[in-house]
Amino acid sequence: TQLLEQSPQFLSIQEGENLTVYCNSSSVFSSLQWYRQEPGEGPVLLVTVVTGGEVKKLKRLTFQFGDARKDSSLHITAAQTGDTGLYLCAGPSGTYKYIFGTGTRLKVLA
Amino acid sequence: GAGVSQSPRYKVTKRGQDVALRCDPISGHVSLYWYRQALGQGPEFLTYFNYEAQQDKSGLPNDRFSAERPEGSISTLTIQRTEQRDSAMYRCASSLGQGRYAGSTQYFGPGTRLTVL
Numbered sequence: 239t240q241l242l243e244q245s246p247q248f249l250s251i252q253e254g255e256n257l258t259v260y261c262n263s264s265s266v267f268s269s270l271q272w273y274r275q276e277p278g279e280g281p282v283l284l285v286t287v288v289t290g291g292e293v294k295k296l297k298r299l300t301f302q303f304g305d306a307r308k309d310s311s312l313h314i315t316a317a318q319t320g321d322t323g324l325y326l327c328a329g330p331s332g333t334y335k336y337i338f339g340t341g342t343r344l345k346v347l348a
Numbered sequence: 349g350a351g352v353s354q355s356p357r358y359k360v361t362k363r364g365q366d367v368a369l370r371c372d373p374i375s376g377h378v379s380l381y382w383y384r385q386a387l388g389q390g391p392e393f394l395t396y397f398n399y400e401a402q403q404d405k406s407g408l409p410n411d412r413f414s415a416e417r418p419e420g421s422i423s424t425l426t427i428q429r430t431e432q433r434d435s436a437m438y439r440c441a442s443s444l445g446q447g448r449y450a451g452s453t454q455y456f457g458p459g460t461r462l463t464v465l
Contacts, residue, residue, distance in 0.1 A: 242390075280352075280439055280456025281391065326390045334404040336381070336454070338390030 240265040240331045242339035250345045251317055259312045259342045261327035268330060270310045272301055273338075275324040284312075317346045350374060352442055352457035360463045361430055369425045369460045373442030380423050381441045381454060382415055391439055391456075397423060398446050430464045437461050 245260045261270065269288045273281035285294050287303035287310060294301045298321075300313040314321055327339040353372045361367050373380050378399060383391035393407040399420035408414070412430075417423040427434055439459040445452035 278458075280441070280458060281454075282456070283453050286453075324388065328390070332404070332406075334379075334396040334398070335393050335406065337393060338383075341388060341390045343388055 240267075240329070240337055242327055242329060242337060244325075244327060244339040244342045246342060247340065248343050248345075250347065252347050253319055254316055257314050257317060257344070259314075259325050259344070260309065261311070261339050262309045263329070264308065266307050268307070270303060270307075271328045271336075272310070272312055273326040273328060275326060277323075281324075281326055314344075317344075319346045319348050322346050352440060352455050354438075354440060354457040354460050356460060357458060358461045358463075360465065362465050363430060363432060365430055366426065366428045367430055367462065369427075369438050369462070371423045371425070371440035371442075371457060373421065373423070373440070374444075374455055375421075377442035377444050377455075378446050379443040379452065379454075380417055381443075382423070382425050383439045383441065385437045385439055385459070387437075394425070394438075427462075430462075432464045435462055435464045 243262050269286055271286045272284045274284055275281040285301045290305045290307045292303045298315045302311045322345050325342045328336050331337045355370045380397040382394040385391040395415050396404040397417040400417050412428045415425045437459045439456055441454040441456045443452045443454045
């Protein structure tokens with residue numbers, strides 16, 4: 239059974255600080271996705287990483303896919319209160335199914 | 349608005365009753381997923397449709413849960429003889445492409461919060 243474990247589970251930081259969220263598995267994934275979910279809303283896709291070792295940047299967010307395609311990280315530089323939310327990684331499992339990670343709840347304090 | 353819509357947004361029912369949750373995907377989207385999400389956790393896969401064909405139902409917890417998408421558009425998730433443990437947020441998502449190819453983005457609906465008393 240493929241599992242995606244995220245760490246930390248909770249993170250509370252001050253505005254302006256940097257942070258890294260991790261998504262780990264013992265299984266190889268063909269791709270991994272990162273989503274952000276705000277309270278009362280559905281998850282919204284931020285990025286998809288496909289190639290081992292790939293690094294993608296989205297403004298202050300940097301996403302990395304591990305060389306072995308078993309893990310990924312999300313780094314946020316100079317966090318803002320608008321970054322507050324639940325961050326989820328997700329990967330395909332089988333032909334049609336997606337599995338989601340355990341989630342990291344981020345709170346950025348002003 | 350052209351997003352995924354779900355109804356009802358909130359449903360309170362008594363144990364033993366049947367409920368039907370509706371998902372209206374983005375027009376033209378081939379794929380439709382149903383998920384169940386506990387508070388603060390990631391969505392848990394329930395089932396997947398490719399047009400009207402239910403091609404993966406491995407995540408449905410038991411035979412009280414069923415889903416259909418008869419015309420390849422709107423989908424209904426039905427839970428029969430509801431139990432308190434069925435209480436959760438039920439979300440659907442749609443995507444333009446088929447299956448899990450890397451370029452296919454899932455667009456999630458706002459969810460239906462089901463409470464079984």
